[in-house]
Amino acid sequence: MEHTYAVIMAGGGGTRLWPISRKETPKQLLPLLGKETLFQSTFARLEKIFPPERILVVTVLEQARVMQEQVPAIPKENYLIEPAPRGTASVVALAAAVLEKRDPQAMMAIQTADHHIRNQDLFQYLLRAAFDVAHKEYLVTLGITPTFPSTGYGYIQQGEPLEGDYKYPVYTVKRFKEKPDEATAQQLLRSGDHSWNSGMFIWRVDSILTEIKRQMPELYNATRQIAEAWGLPEGGDILRAKWTELKTETIDYGIMEKAERVAVLPAGGLGWSDVGSWDSLFEVLLPDMNGNVSVNSQHLSVDSHNTLVYSVNEQRLVVTIGMDDFVVVDAGDVLMVCKTDQSQKVKNVVEHLKKHNQEKFL
């Protein structure tokens, strides 16, 4: 597929996988699933479609260094460094502006570095299908068919089927919805016309830039100037100056909610997860016959079931006796044992530690 590019966003840290995910070691750079890091798996998944020269990464400087070690195949000039976090709208605008300068016919697939997709063949099929739709000047999003009433994801309500001959069912988008409460999530699940918002977007660079220019003209102008100077001696100064003045905004709220010509491909069976909590990490791993999963650890189980043991130290022996439905995390300086269905309480612990200035554990 000529003129197609992948743009991997790898900005944030995230505390929901604390104590493994830390300020210094964000989720996407960790071997959460065993040997590969989530960033490495993301690259491996995209490499089947895009040559490394057409895979871009938008991230901060500290992470870029580790990413270049983890995936040497991506050329250094494909790293777009954010001087500071300014939200996904800014990231998308920067990538689009830089790409447009390189290839005016460019189409891009926005991907996140820290998600997991089990069914890679289907993913690749869907991405090709999405590019076909995007080619017709749609802003395309991959929706995920919900499998439970999640309150952790935003939702996309689909409208009418798009007319035309596409490889996969595609619909107009009626509405983007913020993370719902429990009762609303139950309704959305039953409705049958709602997908989870995966944060994966596919569009032509000119299509998205037109929308950005219309809805966020300041952002458009700033990233355009940054892109003009990209690679020139004064490029770094202009980037820093313009970027820090940007207001922080998400692509969903800043652009997508009011955009025209938005389409969704509702994907079932993709085995997608944002790996946003210990229980969701657990779900994407293959357990043994007792339901136990051991990642990077020596685990000796006695009458234990459905227990995830995650360690940063393979030399250490982890013994569980009579445990059912637990997550055991050995992060070196912190040890956490958590009933799996209570793993959302990890954020309470992080808040508590912040409040009491326990920076060393954050």
Next chain:
Amino acid sequence: MEHTYAVIMAGGGGTRLWPISRKETPKQLLPLLGKETLFQSTFARLEKIFPPERILVVTVLEQARVMQEQVPAIPKENYLIEPAPRGTASVVALAAAVLEKRDPQAMMAIQTADHHIRNQDLFQYLLRAAFDVAHKEYLVTLGITPTFPSTGYGYIQQGEPLEGDYKYPVYTVKRFKEKPDEATAQQLLRSGDHSWNSGMFIWRVDSILTEIKRQMPELYNATRQIAEAWGLPEGGDILRAKWTELKTETIDYGIMEKAERVAVLPAGGLGWSDVGSWDSLFEVLLPDMNGNVSVNSQHLSVDSHNTLVYSVNEQRLVVTIGMDDFVVVDAGDVLMVCKTDQSQKVKNVVEHLKKHNQEKFL
């Protein structure tokens, strides 16, 4: 109390508190209850009755070094070093023979280094009462009134009350019984005339030596020769030569079961525990309002109850979320999480590791 001595037996290792109790660091030398080691608490308890010069320790060389650091008050010459483990009968015979040479009128209280007693005043009262009985040439044992149908302790059946004016009820001993099965333990608990065998014995040195001479004449002769040479230049050689020829025997089976003039003081309310497993350690510790206990560790509990956290590293943070009735043990190279009522399965783990030559974890 003139002529009274305490003899602390500190031989074995014990694997029931694995992974904290290890070959190199046996239970009695560990700060299981917080700051003090069990050996230090044993000494503190006995020091109220015996001056340090009248407290003897029988142990192996490696442990003696650590014990002298932990309790410098006991004179070095009061350490009787076993060249190799030969059972408690041998230990008692050696201590009795050595003591008789120092003080022919000596009376001795046999104690173990690794038990816990909550009610120290009562303990001291009982010990004094026991010496009064022992003075009348009885072999006295402190029985523990059972509080549950334990299958982990041996039992002592009491007979008739002893005639005489004693400070505490005392009975003849009808029978010593080995560790029972569950159904038998239930019966023994209901019977009302059975005590647990605590391994605490009180007697005159001449009384016990008479019994040893009668029932185990070889042991008697060997320890007598060892005692004769004690402190002389050839003492060490004679000890090693005679000791290694001894057969391994317990004082219960070798002497007590067939001894004459055996008496028992059935002690209720002593708060005695052999601290022989993680759940029994848990029982002797004072929990917080959620039932949690934290020993040597930084524990952050979120909706956790009745959970013991024991660590060898106070720098490490231990977080528990949604845990009920667990023991969490951080032993450095081994991490164990165990449902409290399954803590007897620790021995299965130890056996498994032995079988698979994982010596470093034993």
